[in-house]
Amino acid sequence: MQTRAALLLVCGLSACAPAAAPPASAPHDPQRIVSLNPCTDAILTKLVEPGRIAAISAYSQDPQASSMDVGEARRFDSVGGTAEEVIALKPDLVVTGAHLSPATRNALDRQGIAVQVFGVPATIAESRQQIADMAQALDAPERGRALLARIDAALAAAQSDAKTPALVWLGDGLVPGQGTLVGDVMDHSGFRNASADYGLASWDVLPSEYVVAHPPRVVFMDRRGSSAASGSREDGARRRRIDALQASGQRVQIEDFPQNLLYCGGPTLIPLARRFAQARQALR
Structure with a gap:
Protein backbone atom coordinates (compact mmCIF):
# COMPACT_ATOMS: atom_id res chain seq x y z
CA MET A 1 0.00 0.00 0.00
CA PRO A 121 7.45 9.19 19.96
CA ALA A 122 11.04 8.76 18.80
CA THR A 123 12.32 6.83 21.83
CA ILE A 124 11.16 4.23 24.33
CA ALA A 125 11.19 6.92 27.03
CA GLU A 126 8.97 9.21 24.96
CA SER A 127 6.53 6.38 24.30
CA ARG A 128 6.34 5.52 28.00
CA GLN A 129 5.72 9.18 28.84
CA GLN A 130 2.99 9.35 26.20
CA ILE A 131 1.15 6.46 27.86
CA ALA A 132 1.47 8.12 31.26
CA ASP A 133 0.19 11.41 29.84
CA MET A 134 -2.81 9.76 28.18
CA ALA A 135 -3.61 7.77 31.31
CA GLN A 136 -3.66 11.02 33.25
CA ALA A 137 -5.88 12.72 30.65
CA LEU A 138 -8.32 9.79 30.75
CA ASP A 139 -8.28 9.51 34.56
CA ALA A 140 -6.99 5.95 34.21
CA PRO A 141 -3.80 5.85 36.32
CA GLU A 142 -4.05 2.20 37.36
CA ARG A 143 -4.54 0.91 33.82
CA GLY A 144 -1.73 3.17 32.67
CA ARG A 145 0.65 1.69 35.21
CA ALA A 146 -0.45 -1.83 34.28
CA LEU A 147 0.22 -1.20 30.58
CA LEU A 148 3.62 0.28 31.34
CA ALA A 149 4.47 -2.75 33.47
CA ARG A 150 3.66 -5.11 30.58
CA ILE A 151 5.78 -3.03 28.21
CA ASP A 152 8.67 -2.90 30.66
CA ALA A 153 8.53 -6.69 31.07
CA ALA A 154 8.70 -7.23 27.30
CA LEU A 155 11.59 -4.78 26.96
CA ALA A 156 13.47 -6.39 29.85
CA ALA A 157 13.11 -9.82 28.24
CA ALA A 158 14.42 -8.45 24.93
CA GLN A 159 17.33 -6.43 26.33
CA SER A 160 20.79 -7.34 25.03
CA ASP A 161 24.18 -5.66 24.88
CA ALA A 162 24.95 -7.28 21.51
CA LYS A 163 25.45 -4.98 18.50
CA THR A 164 24.49 -7.19 15.56
CA PRO A 165 24.17 -5.07 12.39
CA ALA A 166 20.56 -5.10 11.22
CA LEU A 167 18.20 -3.19 8.97
CA VAL A 168 14.43 -2.85 8.91
CA TRP A 169 13.80 -2.66 5.16
CA LEU A 170 10.18 -2.56 4.09
CA GLY A 171 8.70 -3.58 0.76
CA ASP A 172 8.74 -0.05 -0.63
CA GLY A 173 12.35 0.43 0.48
CA LEU A 174 11.44 2.52 3.52
CA VAL A 175 14.01 2.31 6.33
CA PRO A 176 13.57 3.66 9.87
CA GLY A 177 16.97 4.92 10.90
CA GLN A 178 18.48 6.52 13.97
CA GLY A 179 16.21 8.86 15.86
CA THR A 180 13.16 6.63 15.43
CA LEU A 181 11.30 4.52 17.96
CA VAL A 182 11.96 1.34 15.96
CA GLY A 183 15.66 2.19 15.92
CA ASP A 184 15.68 2.72 19.67
CA VAL A 185 14.02 -0.66 20.31
CA MET A 186 16.51 -2.29 17.91
CA ASP A 187 19.42 -0.85 19.88
CA HIS A 188 17.84 -1.97 23.15
CA SER A 189 17.32 -5.49 21.80
CA GLY A 190 20.88 -6.22 20.71
CA PHE A 191 20.93 -4.89 17.14
CA ARG A 192 22.91 -2.03 15.70
CA ASN A 193 20.73 -0.13 13.25
CA ALA A 194 22.78 -0.33 10.05
CA SER A 195 20.90 2.51 8.34
CA ALA A 196 23.80 4.88 9.01
CA ASP A 197 26.12 2.55 7.04
CA TYR A 198 24.19 3.59 3.93
CA GLY A 199 24.17 7.30 4.82
CA LEU A 200 20.45 7.33 5.56
CA ALA A 201 18.51 9.87 7.56
CA SER A 202 16.03 9.00 10.30
CA TRP A 203 13.45 7.96 7.67
CA ASP A 204 14.71 7.21 4.18
CA VAL A 205 14.30 4.96 1.15
CA LEU A 206 17.08 2.48 0.32
CA PRO A 207 17.24 0.93 -3.19
CA SER A 208 17.74 -2.82 -3.47
CA GLU A 209 21.18 -2.74 -5.05
CA TYR A 210 22.76 -1.14 -1.98
CA VAL A 211 21.37 -3.74 0.42
CA VAL A 212 22.21 -6.68 -1.85
CA ALA A 213 25.78 -5.43 -2.40
CA HIS A 214 26.46 -4.83 1.30
CA PRO A 215 23.80 -6.51 3.44
CA PRO A 216 23.89 -6.30 7.22
CA ARG A 217 23.85 -9.48 9.27
CA VAL A 218 20.05 -9.37 9.65
CA VAL A 219 17.45 -7.83 7.37
CA PHE A 220 13.91 -7.40 8.68
CA MET A 221 11.27 -7.43 5.94
CA ASP A 222 7.51 -7.77 5.79
CA ARG A 223 7.42 -11.10 3.98
CA ARG A 224 3.64 -11.33 3.87
CA GLY A 225 2.58 -8.21 2.01
CA SER A 226 -1.04 -7.13 1.80
CA SER A 227 -3.69 -9.67 0.88
CA ALA A 228 -5.12 -7.20 -1.60
CA ALA A 229 -1.78 -7.02 -3.36
CA SER A 230 -1.20 -10.78 -3.52
CA GLY A 231 0.51 -11.59 -6.80
CA SER A 232 0.89 -7.88 -7.52
CA ARG A 233 3.93 -5.90 -8.55
CA GLU A 234 4.55 -5.11 -4.86
CA ASP A 235 4.68 -8.79 -3.95
CA GLY A 236 6.87 -9.55 -6.97
CA ALA A 237 9.35 -6.86 -5.96
CA ARG A 238 9.44 -8.22 -2.42
CA ARG A 239 10.11 -11.73 -3.69
CA ARG A 240 12.93 -10.47 -5.93
CA ARG A 241 14.55 -8.67 -2.99
CA ILE A 242 14.46 -11.82 -0.89
CA ASP A 243 15.84 -13.95 -3.74
CA ALA A 244 18.64 -11.45 -4.40
CA LEU A 245 19.67 -11.40 -0.74
CA GLN A 246 19.66 -15.18 -0.52
CA ALA A 247 21.72 -15.44 -3.71
CA SER A 248 24.23 -12.78 -2.67
CA GLY A 249 26.58 -15.34 -1.16
CA GLN A 250 26.87 -13.23 1.97
CA ARG A 251 25.90 -14.27 5.46
CA VAL A 252 22.57 -12.55 5.88
CA GLN A 253 19.56 -13.69 7.87
CA ILE A 254 16.13 -12.53 6.66
CA GLU A 255 13.56 -12.06 9.40
CA ASP A 256 9.88 -11.27 9.09
CA PHE A 257 8.80 -7.82 10.24
CA PRO A 258 5.06 -7.10 9.98
CA GLN A 259 4.74 -3.54 8.78
CA ASN A 260 2.09 -2.85 11.45
CA LEU A 261 4.90 -2.85 14.02
CA LEU A 262 6.34 0.27 12.44
CA TYR A 263 3.55 2.76 13.00
CA CYS A 264 3.13 3.35 16.73
CA GLY A 265 4.53 3.07 20.20
CA GLY A 266 2.26 2.29 23.11
CA PRO A 267 1.14 -1.35 23.28
CA THR A 268 2.94 -2.03 19.98
CA LEU A 269 6.21 -1.95 21.92
CA ILE A 270 5.35 -5.38 23.32
CA PRO A 271 5.22 -7.34 20.01
CA LEU A 272 8.00 -5.14 18.60
CA ALA A 273 10.39 -6.07 21.41
CA ARG A 274 9.39 -9.73 21.15
CA ARG A 275 10.00 -9.74 17.39
CA PHE A 276 13.54 -8.45 17.83
CA ALA A 277 14.20 -10.85 20.71
CA GLN A 278 13.02 -13.83 18.66
CA ALA A 279 15.21 -12.78 15.74
CA ARG A 280 18.27 -12.42 17.94
CA GLN A 281 17.69 -15.87 19.45
CA ALA A 282 17.39 -17.34 15.94
CA LEU A 283 20.78 -16.03 14.80
CA ARG A 284 22.81 -18.84 13.30
Whole structure:
Protein backbone atom coordinates (compact mmCIF):
# COMPACT_ATOMS: atom_id res chain seq x y z
CA MET A 1 0.00 0.00 0.00
CA GLN A 2 1.09 3.59 -0.37
CA THR A 3 2.24 3.15 3.13
CA ARG A 4 0.93 4.92 6.17
CA ALA A 5 4.58 5.79 6.76
CA ALA A 6 3.58 9.01 5.00
CA LEU A 7 1.57 9.77 8.12
CA LEU A 8 4.79 9.56 10.13
CA LEU A 9 6.78 11.69 7.70
CA VAL A 10 4.40 14.35 6.40
CA CYS A 11 2.06 16.65 8.28
CA GLY A 12 -0.39 18.19 5.82
CA LEU A 13 -1.17 21.73 6.91
CA SER A 14 -4.00 23.84 5.51
CA ALA A 15 -3.00 27.34 4.59
CA CYS A 16 -6.65 28.43 4.49
CA ALA A 17 -7.89 27.23 7.87
CA PRO A 18 -10.55 29.33 9.63
CA ALA A 19 -9.54 31.57 12.49
CA ALA A 20 -8.81 29.50 15.56
CA ALA A 21 -11.16 29.40 18.54
CA PRO A 22 -9.75 29.04 22.06
CA PRO A 23 -9.20 25.34 22.82
CA ALA A 24 -11.56 23.75 25.33
CA SER A 25 -10.20 22.44 28.62
CA ALA A 26 -10.10 18.67 28.94
CA PRO A 27 -12.63 17.24 31.42
CA HIS A 28 -11.32 15.50 34.51
CA ASP A 29 -13.07 12.17 33.89
CA PRO A 30 -14.13 11.98 30.21
CA GLN A 31 -16.92 9.50 29.49
CA ARG A 32 -17.38 9.92 25.72
CA ILE A 33 -13.98 9.70 24.07
CA VAL A 34 -13.23 9.74 20.34
CA SER A 35 -9.83 8.78 18.93
CA LEU A 36 -8.85 9.96 15.45
CA ASN A 37 -5.49 8.25 15.11
CA PRO A 38 -4.54 4.54 15.04
CA CYS A 39 -1.78 5.10 17.59
CA THR A 40 -4.09 6.78 20.08
CA ASP A 41 -6.69 4.08 19.30
CA ALA A 42 -4.29 1.37 20.44
CA ILE A 43 -3.48 3.12 23.72
CA LEU A 44 -7.03 4.28 24.43
CA THR A 45 -8.52 0.80 24.17
CA LYS A 46 -6.02 -0.47 26.76
CA LEU A 47 -6.71 2.34 29.22
CA VAL A 48 -10.49 2.69 29.49
CA GLU A 49 -13.63 0.57 29.51
CA PRO A 50 -15.28 0.09 26.09
CA GLY A 51 -18.34 2.01 27.26
CA ARG A 52 -16.28 5.20 27.49
CA ILE A 53 -15.15 5.00 23.86
CA ALA A 54 -17.57 6.72 21.47
CA ALA A 55 -15.47 5.89 18.39
CA ILE A 56 -11.97 5.10 17.15
CA SER A 57 -10.37 5.85 13.80
CA ALA A 58 -11.31 3.80 10.74
CA TYR A 59 -7.61 3.06 10.24
CA SER A 60 -7.66 0.58 13.12
CA GLN A 61 -10.32 -1.52 11.38
CA ASP A 62 -8.07 -1.95 8.32
CA PRO A 63 -5.68 -4.93 8.73
CA GLN A 64 -3.00 -3.13 6.72
CA ALA A 65 -3.16 0.07 8.76
CA SER A 66 -4.04 -1.03 12.27
CA SER A 67 -1.67 -1.12 15.22
CA MET A 68 -4.13 -3.10 17.33
CA ASP A 69 -6.07 -6.33 16.94
CA VAL A 70 -8.52 -5.73 14.09
CA GLY A 71 -11.15 -7.97 15.65
CA GLU A 72 -11.05 -5.87 18.79
CA ALA A 73 -11.11 -2.64 16.76
CA ARG A 74 -14.21 -3.70 14.86
CA ARG A 75 -16.18 -3.91 18.09
CA PHE A 76 -16.11 -0.11 18.25
CA ASP A 77 -17.80 2.51 16.11
CA SER A 78 -15.33 4.27 13.84
CA VAL A 79 -14.91 7.66 12.20
CA GLY A 80 -12.98 8.79 9.17
CA GLY A 81 -11.76 11.92 10.91
CA THR A 82 -14.03 14.68 9.64
CA ALA A 83 -15.16 17.33 12.07
CA GLU A 84 -18.81 16.64 11.19
CA GLU A 85 -18.53 12.97 12.21
CA VAL A 86 -16.88 13.83 15.49
CA ILE A 87 -19.25 16.64 16.43
CA ALA A 88 -22.25 14.37 15.79
CA LEU A 89 -20.96 11.97 18.46
CA LYS A 90 -20.97 14.71 21.12
CA PRO A 91 -17.68 13.63 22.73
CA ASP A 92 -16.29 15.29 25.81
CA LEU A 93 -12.72 14.49 24.72
CA VAL A 94 -10.96 13.79 21.42
CA VAL A 95 -7.51 12.19 21.43
CA THR A 96 -5.48 12.25 18.24
CA GLY A 97 -2.06 12.49 16.65
CA ALA A 98 -0.14 15.54 15.51
CA HIS A 99 -1.45 15.24 11.96
CA LEU A 100 -4.94 16.54 12.74
CA SER A 101 -5.73 19.22 10.19
CA PRO A 102 -6.02 22.79 11.49
CA ALA A 103 -9.48 23.08 9.91
CA THR A 104 -10.76 20.06 11.86
CA ARG A 105 -9.11 21.26 15.06
CA ASN A 106 -10.64 24.71 14.72
CA ALA A 107 -14.10 23.24 14.06
CA LEU A 108 -13.86 21.13 17.22
CA ASP A 109 -12.60 24.11 19.23
CA ARG A 110 -15.57 26.21 18.07
CA GLN A 111 -17.89 23.49 19.37
CA GLY A 112 -16.16 23.50 22.73
CA ILE A 113 -14.87 19.93 22.30
CA ALA A 114 -11.64 19.27 24.17
CA VAL A 115 -8.80 17.88 22.03
CA GLN A 116 -5.65 16.22 23.36
CA VAL A 117 -2.85 15.82 20.78
CA PHE A 118 -0.13 13.17 21.09
CA GLY A 119 2.92 13.25 18.84
CA VAL A 120 5.00 10.46 17.31
CA PRO A 121 7.45 9.19 19.96
CA ALA A 122 11.04 8.76 18.80
CA THR A 123 12.32 6.83 21.83
CA ILE A 124 11.16 4.23 24.33
CA ALA A 125 11.19 6.92 27.03
CA GLU A 126 8.97 9.21 24.96
CA SER A 127 6.53 6.38 24.30
CA ARG A 128 6.34 5.52 28.00
CA GLN A 129 5.72 9.18 28.84
CA GLN A 130 2.99 9.35 26.20
CA ILE A 131 1.15 6.46 27.86
CA ALA A 132 1.47 8.12 31.26
CA ASP A 133 0.19 11.41 29.84
CA MET A 134 -2.81 9.76 28.18
CA ALA A 135 -3.61 7.77 31.31
CA GLN A 136 -3.66 11.02 33.25
CA ALA A 137 -5.88 12.72 30.65
CA LEU A 138 -8.32 9.79 30.75
CA ASP A 139 -8.28 9.51 34.56
CA ALA A 140 -6.99 5.95 34.21
CA PRO A 141 -3.80 5.85 36.32
CA GLU A 142 -4.05 2.20 37.36
CA ARG A 143 -4.54 0.91 33.82
CA GLY A 144 -1.73 3.17 32.67
CA ARG A 145 0.65 1.69 35.21
CA ALA A 146 -0.45 -1.83 34.28
CA LEU A 147 0.22 -1.20 30.58
CA LEU A 148 3.62 0.28 31.34
CA ALA A 149 4.47 -2.75 33.47
CA ARG A 150 3.66 -5.11 30.58
CA ILE A 151 5.78 -3.03 28.21
CA ASP A 152 8.67 -2.90 30.66
CA ALA A 153 8.53 -6.69 31.07
CA ALA A 154 8.70 -7.23 27.30
CA LEU A 155 11.59 -4.78 26.96
CA ALA A 156 13.47 -6.39 29.85
CA ALA A 157 13.11 -9.82 28.24
CA ALA A 158 14.42 -8.45 24.93
CA GLN A 159 17.33 -6.43 26.33
CA SER A 160 20.79 -7.34 25.03
CA ASP A 161 24.18 -5.66 24.88
CA ALA A 162 24.95 -7.28 21.51
CA LYS A 163 25.45 -4.98 18.50
CA THR A 164 24.49 -7.19 15.56
CA PRO A 165 24.17 -5.07 12.39
CA ALA A 166 20.56 -5.10 11.22
CA LEU A 167 18.20 -3.19 8.97
CA VAL A 168 14.43 -2.85 8.91
CA TRP A 169 13.80 -2.66 5.16
CA LEU A 170 10.18 -2.56 4.09
CA GLY A 171 8.70 -3.58 0.76
CA ASP A 172 8.74 -0.05 -0.63
CA GLY A 173 12.35 0.43 0.48
CA LEU A 174 11.44 2.52 3.52
CA VAL A 175 14.01 2.31 6.33
CA PRO A 176 13.57 3.66 9.87
CA GLY A 177 16.97 4.92 10.90
CA GLN A 178 18.48 6.52 13.97
CA GLY A 179 16.21 8.86 15.86
CA THR A 180 13.16 6.63 15.43
CA LEU A 181 11.30 4.52 17.96
CA VAL A 182 11.96 1.34 15.96
CA GLY A 183 15.66 2.19 15.92
CA ASP A 184 15.68 2.72 19.67
CA VAL A 185 14.02 -0.66 20.31
CA MET A 186 16.51 -2.29 17.91
CA ASP A 187 19.42 -0.85 19.88
CA HIS A 188 17.84 -1.97 23.15
CA SER A 189 17.32 -5.49 21.80
CA GLY A 190 20.88 -6.22 20.71
CA PHE A 191 20.93 -4.89 17.14
CA ARG A 192 22.91 -2.03 15.70
CA ASN A 193 20.73 -0.13 13.25
CA ALA A 194 22.78 -0.33 10.05
CA SER A 195 20.90 2.51 8.34
CA ALA A 196 23.80 4.88 9.01
CA ASP A 197 26.12 2.55 7.04
CA TYR A 198 24.19 3.59 3.93
CA GLY A 199 24.17 7.30 4.82
CA LEU A 200 20.45 7.33 5.56
CA ALA A 201 18.51 9.87 7.56
CA SER A 202 16.03 9.00 10.30
CA TRP A 203 13.45 7.96 7.67
CA ASP A 204 14.71 7.21 4.18
CA VAL A 205 14.30 4.96 1.15
CA LEU A 206 17.08 2.48 0.32
CA PRO A 207 17.24 0.93 -3.19
CA SER A 208 17.74 -2.82 -3.47
CA GLU A 209 21.18 -2.74 -5.05
CA TYR A 210 22.76 -1.14 -1.98
CA VAL A 211 21.37 -3.74 0.42
CA VAL A 212 22.21 -6.68 -1.85
CA ALA A 213 25.78 -5.43 -2.40
CA HIS A 214 26.46 -4.83 1.30
CA PRO A 215 23.80 -6.51 3.44
CA PRO A 216 23.89 -6.30 7.22
CA ARG A 217 23.85 -9.48 9.27
CA VAL A 218 20.05 -9.37 9.65
CA VAL A 219 17.45 -7.83 7.37
CA PHE A 220 13.91 -7.40 8.68
CA MET A 221 11.27 -7.43 5.94
CA ASP A 222 7.51 -7.77 5.79
CA ARG A 223 7.42 -11.10 3.98
CA ARG A 224 3.64 -11.33 3.87
CA GLY A 225 2.58 -8.21 2.01
CA SER A 226 -1.04 -7.13 1.80
CA SER A 227 -3.69 -9.67 0.88
CA ALA A 228 -5.12 -7.20 -1.60
CA ALA A 229 -1.78 -7.02 -3.36
CA SER A 230 -1.20 -10.78 -3.52
CA GLY A 231 0.51 -11.59 -6.80
CA SER A 232 0.89 -7.88 -7.52
CA ARG A 233 3.93 -5.90 -8.55
CA GLU A 234 4.55 -5.11 -4.86
CA ASP A 235 4.68 -8.79 -3.95
CA GLY A 236 6.87 -9.55 -6.97
CA ALA A 237 9.35 -6.86 -5.96
CA ARG A 238 9.44 -8.22 -2.42
CA ARG A 239 10.11 -11.73 -3.69
CA ARG A 240 12.93 -10.47 -5.93
CA ARG A 241 14.55 -8.67 -2.99
CA ILE A 242 14.46 -11.82 -0.89
CA ASP A 243 15.84 -13.95 -3.74
CA ALA A 244 18.64 -11.45 -4.40
CA LEU A 245 19.67 -11.40 -0.74
CA GLN A 246 19.66 -15.18 -0.52
CA ALA A 247 21.72 -15.44 -3.71
CA SER A 248 24.23 -12.78 -2.67
CA GLY A 249 26.58 -15.34 -1.16
CA GLN A 250 26.87 -13.23 1.97
CA ARG A 251 25.90 -14.27 5.46
CA VAL A 252 22.57 -12.55 5.88
CA GLN A 253 19.56 -13.69 7.87
CA ILE A 254 16.13 -12.53 6.66
CA GLU A 255 13.56 -12.06 9.40
CA ASP A 256 9.88 -11.27 9.09
CA PHE A 257 8.80 -7.82 10.24
CA PRO A 258 5.06 -7.10 9.98
CA GLN A 259 4.74 -3.54 8.78
CA ASN A 260 2.09 -2.85 11.45
CA LEU A 261 4.90 -2.85 14.02
CA LEU A 262 6.34 0.27 12.44
CA TYR A 263 3.55 2.76 13.00
CA CYS A 264 3.13 3.35 16.73
CA GLY A 265 4.53 3.07 20.20
CA GLY A 266 2.26 2.29 23.11
CA PRO A 267 1.14 -1.35 23.28
CA THR A 268 2.94 -2.03 19.98
CA LEU A 269 6.21 -1.95 21.92
CA ILE A 270 5.35 -5.38 23.32
CA PRO A 271 5.22 -7.34 20.01
CA LEU A 272 8.00 -5.14 18.60
CA ALA A 273 10.39 -6.07 21.41
CA ARG A 274 9.39 -9.73 21.15
CA ARG A 275 10.00 -9.74 17.39
CA PHE A 276 13.54 -8.45 17.83
CA ALA A 277 14.20 -10.85 20.71
CA GLN A 278 13.02 -13.83 18.66
CA ALA A 279 15.21 -12.78 15.74
CA ARG A 280 18.27 -12.42 17.94
CA GLN A 281 17.69 -15.87 19.45
CA ALA A 282 17.39 -17.34 15.94
CA LEU A 283 20.78 -16.03 14.80
CA ARG A 284 22.81 -18.84 13.30
